[in-house]
Amino acid sequence: MHRHIYATFARDTIPGGRAVVGPGDDCAVVRSLASDGPEILVTVDQVIEGRHFTGPLRSGHNGPGTTIDLVARKLIARSVSDIAAMAGTPTWAVATGALPAGFNQAMATELFAAMARRARHWGCPLVGGDIATYCRTDTPLTLTATVAGIPHPRRAAVLRSGARIGDNVYVTGKIGNSFASGRHLTFEPRVIEARWLADVLGDSLHAMIDVSDGLGMDAGRVALASGAAIALDAAAIPLHEIAQSWQTAIADGEDYELVFTCDAAAQVPPHCPHTGTAITRIGTVVRITDTSPAGSVVVRDQDTTGAPTVYNVADAGWDHGRSDRVR
Amino acid sequence: MHRHIYATFARDTIPGGRAVVGPGDDCAVVRSLASDGPEILVTVDQVIEGRHFTGPLRSGHNGPGTTIDLVARKLIARSVSDIAAMAGTPTWAVATGALPAGFNQAMATELFAAMARRARHWGCPLVGGDIATYCRTDTPLTLTATVAGIPHPRRAAVLRSGARIGDNVYVTGKIGNSFASGRHLTFEPRVIEARWLADVLGDSLHAMIDVSDGLGMDAGRVALASGAAIALDAAAIPLHEIAQSWQTAIADGEDYELVFTCDAAAQVPPHCPHTGTAITRIGTVVRITDTSPAGSVVVRDQDTTGAPTVYNVADAGWDHGRSDRVR
Numbered sequence: 147m148h149r150h151i152y153a154t155f156a157r158d159t160i161p162g163g164r165a166v167v168g169p170g171d172d173c174a175v176v177r178s179l180a181s182d183g184p185e186i187l188v189t190v191d192q193v194i195e196g197r198h199f200t201g202p203l204r205s206g207h208n209g210p211g212t213t214i215d216l217v218a219r220k221l222i223a224r225s226v227s228d229i230a231a232m233a234g235t236p237t238w239a240v241a242t243g244a245l246p247a248g249f250n251q252a253m254a255t256e257l258f259a260a261m262a263r264r265a266r267h268w269g270c271p272l273v274g275g276d277i278a279t280y281c282r283t284d285t286p287l288t289l290t291a292t293v294a295g296i297p298h299p300r301r302a303a304v305l306r307s308g309a310r311i312g313d314n315v316y317v318t319g320k321i322g323n324s325f326a327s328g329r330h331l332t333f334e335p336r337v338i339e340a341r342w343l344a345d346v347l348g349d350s351l352h353a354m355i356d357v358s359d360g361l362g363m364d365a366g367r368v369a370l371a372s373g374a375a376i377a378l379d380a381a382a383i384p385l386h387e388i389a390q391s392w393q394t395a396i397a398d399g400e401d402y403e404l405v406f407t408c409d410a411a412a413q414v415p416p417h418c419p420h421t422g423t424a425i426t427r428i429g430t431v432v433r434i435t436d437t438s439p440a441g442s443v444v445v446r447d448q449d450t451t452g453a454p455t456v457y458n459v460a461d462a463g464w465d466h467g468r469s470d471r472v473r
Numbered sequence: 474m475h476r477h478i479y480a481t482f483a484r485d486t487i488p489g490g491r492a493v494v495g496p497g498d499d500c501a502v503v504r505s506l507a508s509d510g511p512e513i514l515v516t517v518d519q520v521i522e523g524r525h526f527t528g529p530l531r532s533g534h535n536g537p538g539t540t541i542d543l544v545a546r547k548l549i550a551r552s553v554s555d556i557a558a559m560a561g562t563p564t565w566a567v568a569t570g571a572l573p574a575g576f577n578q579a580m581a582t583e584l585f586a587a588m589a590r591r592a593r594h595w596g597c598p599l600v601g602g603d604i605a606t607y608c609r610t611d612t613p614l615t616l617t618a619t620v621a622g623i624p625h626p627r628r629a630a631v632l633r634s635g636a637r638i639g640d641n642v643y644v645t646g647k648i649g650n651s652f653a654s655g656r657h658l659t660f661e662p663r664v665i666e667a668r669w670l671a672d673v674l675g676d677s678l679h680a681m682i683d684v685s686d687g688l689g690m691d692a693g694r695v696a697l698a699s700g701a702a703i704a705l706d707a708a709a710i711p712l713h714e715i716a717q718s719w720q721t722a723i724a725d726g727e728d729y730e731l732v733f734t735c736d737a738a739a740q741v742p743p744h745c746p747h748t749g750t751a752i753t754r755i756g757t758v759v760r761i762t763d764t765s766p767a768g769s770v771v772v773r774d775q776d777t778t779g780a781p782t783v784y785n786v787a788d789a790g791w792d793h794g795r796s797d798r799v800r
Contacts, residue, residue: 151585151604174600176565176621184511190567190619192605238503240517242617258478273501276617277478278519285612290569290603292517292619294503 172231189228195286218260225293234295236270309353309372313407322389330400360463370441378429380447397462499558516555522613545587552620554662560671561622563597636680636699640734649716657727689789697768705756707774
């Protein structure tokens with residue numbers, strides 16, 4: 147919804163020399179010191195009660211439902227996933243919390259301790275923060291995390307815009323039904339997988355994104371940024387057991403799996419050896435046409451008679467800025 | 474109010490090696506790359522409707538009252554002031570906005586364009602951000618800005634903890650009545666003054682903070698971090714014309730002036746030559762005693778008979794985490 151706003155950032159900042167990659171990718175890439183200095187990846191995300199989790203929060207971190215620990219985990223993990231999507235390594239974090247009036251002090255302490263613990267777990271210790279209190283008791287808890295990282299030591303940050311015609315398209319893990327299953331609170335950001343992919347594929351790894359809004363919409367972002375289209379094979383899309391169909395799974399969002407494209411000649415192992423996460427080829431980067439402009443994502447499936455059918459799914463996903471599902 | 478929470482961050486992060494200065498100062502100081510890499514300053518602040526400004530916002534940036542431009546300005550300026558308080562130079566920023574449902578699209582665009590413009594003005598272009606929408610229309614607009622900077626080129630970041638017994642205590646500009654006058658929306662962060670102070674004073678500049686919560690409370694933070702007390706001279710405190718008395722002025726907060734301590738032998742010019750901002754000596758760093766423990770700030774004044782009176786003012790200020798003034 148706010149794409150045009152993000153676009154104004156980019157025009158403002160790219161000429162400054164210090165921003166190598168401005169808004170519109172998973173992270174910004176900045177040089178803090180000088181135009182030839184080291185690059186830093188930076189991303190910021192919000193987690194809002196009623197939008198990204200269902201309140202009220204409860205103490206502890208065991209059992210079903212939404213706990214303080216799981217919300218803190220999701221806050222940090224979302225930003226860490228953005229660093230992973232550039233094949234970077236998280237290095238530090240700062241966070242804010244805006245708490246409803248009367249928010250229990252012990253729970254506030256537990257919340258920020260959980261953020262600090264989760265941030266340290268993923269290698270980006272919480273070095274600062276700001277806590278404010280709303281005037282009213284019924285204002286939704288609003289959290290933000292800014293996470294910085296460093297690029298892969300032997301190659302540049304993996305952008306959305308690097309996909310080339312003929313590239314194979316892959317996804318890590320499985321997708322679908324993240325909200326209903328609760329996986330949106332417990333997913334593991336694919337930092338290890340991303341680093342390993344950059345290790346083994348090097349510069350053959352052309353483009354990457356994490357699936358936050360839905361495989362359809364996020365693959366569309368890679369296609370759009372790369373001036374290409376993407377064709378997916380319905381039968382190849384790896385679905386979680388409880389996902390109903392590829393049609394719902396690619397629009398569910400919050401999978402936080404990685405979608406990447408790489409040179410068709412590259413050898414991509416079927417699993418990450420460090421974590422066992424499956425790596426599945428799901429499609430190809432294709433040339434744009436009159437009926438399939440830049441940013442298109444088509445899925446090739448068979449109808450009930452076995453005849454081939456093509457769906458355009460680049461708008462299939464969950465826009466966190468909107469109040470309902472985009473379907 | 475949340476000091477104990479910030480303290481948990483510090484314990485978590487300092488051992489990591491990458492955080493040189495953790496939470497509890499104006500900025501964190503981090504090394505992103507390696508333990509011997511370049512230092513980065515980082516700070517994050519929130520601006521919340523009803524807490525840091527009075528809604529509703531209106532478009533445009535002229536005339537009285539709270540405009541979108543002034544709120545964007547305040548958001549960026551607060552974090553830039555934290556960078557100034559370390560004698561640093563701002564280099565980049567990321568921001569978030571959580572907007573009430575139905576927030577006017579044109580106003581959202583204006584808000585983020587204003588943030589980008591203000592950030593660029595202070596040298597820290599907005600390289601990324603995140604925009605979300607609340608489910609309800611009556612939720613307060615909630616903004617955050619993370620600003621990074623670099624330390625002064627010839628000395629380390631100026632911390633709160635460096636004050637030494639016998640140091641003189643100075644303040645830039647004048648204090649008092651920032652809310653009532655509207656100055657809390659239009660203040661100029663003291664980046665130029667801070668850099669110049671580090672230029673001319675070098676390592677004689679021992680400690681610094683920006684006055685966000687009140688001169689009393691913020692001087693108390695320098696004293697506490699330095700294991701000392703501070704004695705101020707009531708007659709020396711430079712007040713804005715409309716400030717009622719030193720007693721109210723030191724508790725008003727949101728002055729965003731710098732309070733610093735330096736070696737008693739240092740020559741401190743009376744004005745910053747680049748901006749004309751006055752530099753006024755207001756007191757001395759003193760040894761702690763049984764009645765004046767670390768963190769104490771006393772003000773020496775005369776009562777109506779001319780007899781000396783001493784006030785302890787280390788709690789005089791505005792705690793943004795609380796729902797009313799702390800007096």
